[in-house]
Amino acid sequence: MAERVDCPFSLKGKVAIVTGGGRGLGQALALGLAASGAAVAVVGRTRSALDATVERISATGGRALAVNADISDLQEIDRIAKEVSSAYGRIDVLVNNAAASAPLKPADEVTPEEWDAVMRINLRGTFFLTTRVAREMKTAGSGSIINISSITEEVAGPKASVYCASKGGLRQLTRTLAVEWARYGIRVNAVAPGYIRTELTGELQDNRELNDYVTSRTPMRRWAKPEEFVGAVVYLASDASSFQTGQTILVDGGWTAW
C-alpha cells in the first residue's frame, strides 16, 4: 500500500486569530482558514458582524469564536489573547488584518487627529497585539504571524500618505519581528493586496476618476475579490511555508510588476 502524504496546506488542529474578521477581506480570510481546518477567532468592534462570520463558519461544521474588541485599546488586547487561549488552549496563527484609512487628501491637509486615528490601529494596535500573542507562541515554540499589508508598502497610493506610511511601517515590522523571533519558531510574513472592493475603498470606488485609475493601472484590468487572498494566507499559516519568514507576498493583479 502506498504511504499516505499529508497535505502541507492543512490547518487541522491549528488555532487562528483574524482581526477585522467581521467583514471585507478579514471575513473572507476567516472563512478560508476555517475551510482549511483551523479553529478561528474573529476580532472586531462590531458584534453583529463577528457573529455573522461565526455563524457562516459554524454552518459548515467549523469552529469559530467572536471576540468583540478594539485593537487600539491595550487592555482589550490582553483580553483578546486570554479569551482565545482559554477557549482553544493555544494560538498558532495571527492574521493582522484590521486597519483604517484616512480620507483621501493632499498630505499638507492631513490633521494630527487623522494621522493618529490611522496609526493607532494600523501600527500601534497591530504591534501590541502581535507582541502579546507572541508571548503564547514563544511558550509553544511555534507560530505564524501574517500581516495584511498593501501594495502601498512598496509604491505610492494617490492622496493616501498616512495609510501608505502605516503600511511601509508594517513592512519593516514584518522583517524586524521575523528576525527577532525566528529563534522561537515564530515566522512573520505579510500579504500585500492590490485594490479590493470593500468598505475601506468605498471613496475610491465612488470617485469615477480614481476608480478608472485603479482598473486601468492594474494589468489584469479589474479590482480584486476578497477571496482571492485566501490561498496566500493559508500558505503562510500552514507548514507549507515552514522555511519562509520576513517576506511579503504581493497579490496585486500585476500592479507592482511595472
Ligand SMILES: NC(=O)c1ccc[n+]([C@@H]2O[C@H](COP(=O)([O-])OP(=O)(O)OC[C@H]3O[C@@H](n4cnc5c(N)ncnc54)[C@H](OP(=O)(O)O)[C@@H]3O)[C@@H](O)[C@H]2O)c1
Ligand atoms: N480594500 C483594499 O483595496 C485593500 C488593499 C490593500 C490592503 N488592504 C488591507 O486589507 C485589510 C482589510 O481591509 P478591508 O478592505 O477588508 O477593510 P474594511 O472592509 O474596512 O474592514 C476593516 C476591518 O477591520 C476592523 N477594524 C477596524 N478597526 C479596528 C479596531 N480598532 N479594532 C478591531 N477591529 C478593527 C473592522 O471592523 P469594526 O469596524 O467592526 O471594528 C473591519 O472588520 C486592511 O489591512 C487593509 O489595509 C485592503
